[in-house]
Amino acid sequence: MEEFKNRPFFSFDRNYSIKTFFKEPNKYEELEKISKDNDKLISSGSNLSYSPLSFGENTLSINFKRFNKILDFDLEKKEITVESGITLAEFLNYTLKHNLWVPQLPGYPSLTLGGIVATNSHGKSCANHGTIRNSIKNILLFHKSHGWLNLSKNENKEIFELTIGGLGLTGSIVNITLKLSNLNAQEFRTKKNYVKSLKHCVELIKSKSINENSYIYSWNRADGSEHLGEGIIFENSPEAKKEKIHLVPNTNFKYPFLPFFSLWNKISIKIANELFLNLNKLFSINKREAFTKVIFPFYGKESYFYFFGKRGFLESQLLIPDNKIDEFFDQFRFLFNKHNPNITLLSFKNMSGEQKFLRFEDTKICMTIDYTNIKKNRIFMDEIDKVCVNLSILPSIIKDSRLGRTTFESCYQEVDDFRNKLKSFDKLKIYQSETSKRLGL
């Protein structure tokens, strides 16, 4: 068993760091012993969450990296049971051989399935396929006080519901049984549509998301008020090809030296935006693209994150109700003109589902914004928080490491229900992270 004491941990956005402890068991008995010997625990996968979800002060992080086996596969039933530390790359290298996968996979190959289940993550086609919740059949959980528990819709239903998107607070997810879907595609056909404004973009995304086999999202400019919202909508549809896909399950985020200052500033953002837009307008509006490029858009482009340097960045992801979108855009534009924030990425997609507990899920428009980590951007984000509260917009807990308890409690209607149910399951609040403490969970 690997063990580290006082090792520095960073949230993926680098906005929070702390020296903490972690252990990496590779046997079930080791997991039981670690859990027995420590008072405060939290499970961790690849620790690639933007927010500090898998570590915290005076908490031991249990890393599930060595629990990465495929335990059972039933081709006829289209079901697979895996250990929770398996990465998406390891998982897909196995299932894609059988033209099967799970359509709700988030965008990087070294994320683990345990992390994805505990954050109820989603993929590119969330307008049609919703979040990972829709593909989960069974979970095997280990809890310091309750021991081994089987969770499903028929067994320990309440804990099953709390665990999906429950940020690891109900215990350690050890195995997951997933329902698989057909995917006879090793490539995607990508169509591009030019959009001139925020409003135009959202209207087009909504009309296109009706097509069941498409993965639709946008890239929009936010480098100046005159171009705000101008951009491209990408529409990817699966296409078959003879060669099989093989993904490399490593992570490219380990930089020995990060720049002291962010290389993303007003000038570099503007140049990158102009280039990206014009290259996309110039080159084929209808072309074939590799599976990895479409499903894992940042794979091979990790330098985007490196450019933020030592101070890192901030991300905000918001779910906006259809009937509030115009009002939101008016207020967003007003605040944008007032504060002139440095936004490096703006993107939209449509999402479907039902909001419950801590889950970032609903039938709404999903907006993603990346900022450099500087004071004026934080002020802008605080102003947007107030707009979220007023317009019933849902901010993501897993993406925004700066999100405060007041905004969170105003936007998440079911937080008290989650707290009460968790408390009656685990009075001692054994599983804790920086995020759970910040949000009072």
Ligand SMILES: Cc1cc2nc3c(=O)[nH]c(=O)nc-3n(C[C@H](O)[C@H](O)[C@H](O)COP(=O)(O)OP(=O)(O)OC[C@H]3O[C@@H](n4cnc5c(N)ncnc54)[C@H](O)[C@@H]3O)c2cc1C
């Ligand atoms: C480049 C990149 C792209 C991304 N794209 C998307 C996207 O498209 N859609 C999306 O929804 N998200 C996306 N994410 C976010 C990502 O899906 C989640 O943050 C995911 O949880 C990270 O997985 P991880 O293995 O790093 O988990 P960690 O960061 O290690 O853990 C995340 C949470 O899961 C819990 N957890 C982990 N393992 C276990 C376990 N075995 N038992 C119990 N709890 C556990 C932790 O306690 C923590 O609360 C992206 C992240 C990155 C870095």
